[in-house]
Amino acid sequence: MASCIAVVAKENYPLYLKTAAGSQQILSNHNLKYWYIINSSLDVVEEKLRRTDNKDLYLGLLYLIDDFIIYGYVTNTKIKFFIVIESGSRQFHDTEIKIMFKKLHSGYVNVLCNPFYEIGNQITCRKFDEMVKSMLLKIYSSAMVSSQSAALASNVSNQSLVNVSNSQVAPEYTI
Numbered sequence: 519m520a521s522c523i524a525v526v527a528k529e530n531y532p533l534y535l536k537t538a539a540g541s542q543q544i545l546s547n548h549n550l551k552y553w554y555i556i557n558s559s560l561d562v563v564e565e566k567l568r569r570t571d572n573k574d575l576y577l578g579l580l581y582l583i584d585d586f587i588i589y590g591y592v593t594n595t596k597i598k599f600f601i602v603i604e605s606g607s608r609q610f611h612d613t614e615i616k617i618m619f620k621k622l623h624s625g626y627v628n629v630l631c632n633p634f635y636e637i638g639n640q641i642t643c644r645k646f647d648e649m650v651k652s653m654l655l656k657i658y659s660s661a662m663v664s665s666q667s668a669a670l671a672s673n674v675s676n677q678s679l680v681n682v683s684n685s686q687v688a689p690e691y692t693i
Contacts, residue, residue, distance in 0.1 A: 521586060522552040522602040523650050525626060525641060528595065530560055534641040536650045555581075556600050559588045563598055566590075575623075576616050591619035599623065618653055625649045 525534040535549055535556075559581040566577050577590035585606060591599040599622050601615065629635055629643045641647075 521604055522549075522556070522600070523622065523654060524552070524556050524600040524602070525622075526556065526560070526598040526600065527638060528597060530557075530598075532556075532640070533597075533638075534646070534650075536647070536654065538654050552602060555583055555586055555588060555602060558583060559590065559600065560598070563590050563592065567592065567596075576612075576619060578612065578615075589615050589619075591623065593623060593626075597626065599626075621649070621653065 522535065522537045524532060524536070527533050532553060535553060537549055537552055562580045563577060566580075575591055575593060577592060579587065580590040580600075581588040582605070585604055587603045587605050589601045589603070593599075599619055601618060601622075603610065625646045626641075629641055629646050630637065632643065635641075635643065
């Protein structure tokens with residue numbers, strides 16, 4: 519499940535942070551754990567930006583911490599996007615993650631095109647928030663389907679083992 523999607527400014531302060539739980543405040547008690555995870559991966563982003571030639575905006579897998587996988591994306595203006603996914607959920611291909619980041623980047627550009635948005639302030643656009651919620655929901659539902667199918671496959675294999683073991687038991691005869 520995608521636990522968190524975040525947008526971080528060039529100066530490394532949060533512009534937007536949305537969790538699967540849906541807390542409204544960026545730095546609420548619930549979101550502090552995710553902000554800590556994102557803040558710890560900012561060093562990795564800076565290091566990758568120094569080492570690469572910045573042709574590709576997608577940074578890929580940044581960091582593994584606790585039970586979370588962090589992916590990163592940086593715009594030409596050094597705005598950073600993060601997607602935090604629980605490691606126990608379905609694994610995503612890089613192409614799926616890239617598509618999510620491009621959609622997120624497009625939504626951010628739409629926010630910037632709003633004449634009432636002041637650059638550098640927290641993002642409070644309802645359309646951007648709805649787009650992020652739909653991304654979190656889509657990732658969460660695909661993770662739930664994959665975990666349910668894995669549980670179903672495990673249950674079917676356990677039942678077949680029980681049936682095989684029951685059918686192979688020879689009846690006892692007493693004389």
